[in-house]
Amino acid sequence: xxxxxxxxxxxxxxxxxxxxxxxxxxxxxxxxxxxxxxxxxxxxxxxxxxxxxxxxxxxxxxxxxxxxxxxxxxxxxxxxxxxxxxxxxxxxxxxxxxxxxxxxxxxxxxxxxxxxxxxxxxxxxxxxxxxxxxxxxxxxxxxxxxxxxxxxxxxxxxxxxxxxxxxxxxxxxxxxxxxxxxxxxxxxxxxxxxxxxxxxxxxxxxxxxxxxx
Numbered sequence: 491x492x493x494x495x496x497x498x499x500x501x502x503x504x505x506x507x508x509x510x511x512x513x514x515x516x517x518x519x520x521x522x523x524x525x526x527x528x529x530x531x532x533x534x535x536x537x538x539x540x541x542x543x544x545x546x547x548x549x550x551x552x553x554x555x556x557x558x559x560x561x562x563x564x565x566x567x568x569x570x571x572x573x574x575x576x577x578x579x580x581x582x583x584x585x586x587x588x589x590x591x592x593x594x595x596x597x598x599x600x601x602x603x604x605x606x607x608x609x610x611x612x613x614x615x616x617x618x619x620x621x622x623x624x625x626x627x628x629x630x631x632x633x634x635x636x637x638x639x640x641x642x643x644x645x646x647x648x649x650x651x652x653x654x655x656x657x658x659x660x661x662x663x664x665x666x667x668x669x670x671x672x673x674x675x676x677x678x679x680x681x682x683x684x685x686x687x688x689x690x691x692x693x694x695x696x697x698x699x700x701x702x703x
Contacts, residue, residue, distance in 0.1 A: 555629030
């Protein structure tokens with residue numbers, strides 16, 4: 491992500507280079523998705539959801555989505571890449587962003603973006619042979635690896651989960667997702683989720699499955 495310093499061929503310091511890269515993400519993510527588009531949202535019947543209707547997404551076996559959408563923005567928070575999911579997942583993501591993600595990061599700065607690690611993919615759980623189809627294969631899930639603040643600050647699950655104000659904010663968002671989503675997984679749940687928070691709307695007979703608790 492190194493950038494040439496203005497006025498010469500020198501490499502910018504790494505910290506500044508990383509910050510410039512994050513700002514570039516924000517600029518690109520908001521392009522075409524600003525206040526005007528936000529006001530004219532209405533995806534899945536909610537003006538705070540911005541994106542496009544895809545329709546049915548066919549898939550092998552149990553995979554596929556009925557009435558899929560490509561979500562680009564939630565309550566003014568841009569996604570790093572469009573998330574292909576169903577409307578139930580999109581609405582629950584919006585609820586979580588409004589009730590938890592925004593308040594949890596408020597003391598650090600205004601939440602501006604979410605880095606999407608994964609959305610729809612026809613695969614088994616954790617890519618394991620013989621496992622059941624993942625909720626990702628049904629449009630029921632989304633993985634978030636980082637939270638981007640308006641000033642370019644990036645809270646990453648991989649590096650900031652441990653402690654401090656950033657870690658506290660991440661753990662608060664994770665804990666408060668439980669119930670809004672049927673499954674919530676993150677660092678400490680298993681070796682597959684050390685770098686992202688997995689959220690899906692699957693319902694379990696004995697209540698939400700959330701790890702760690």
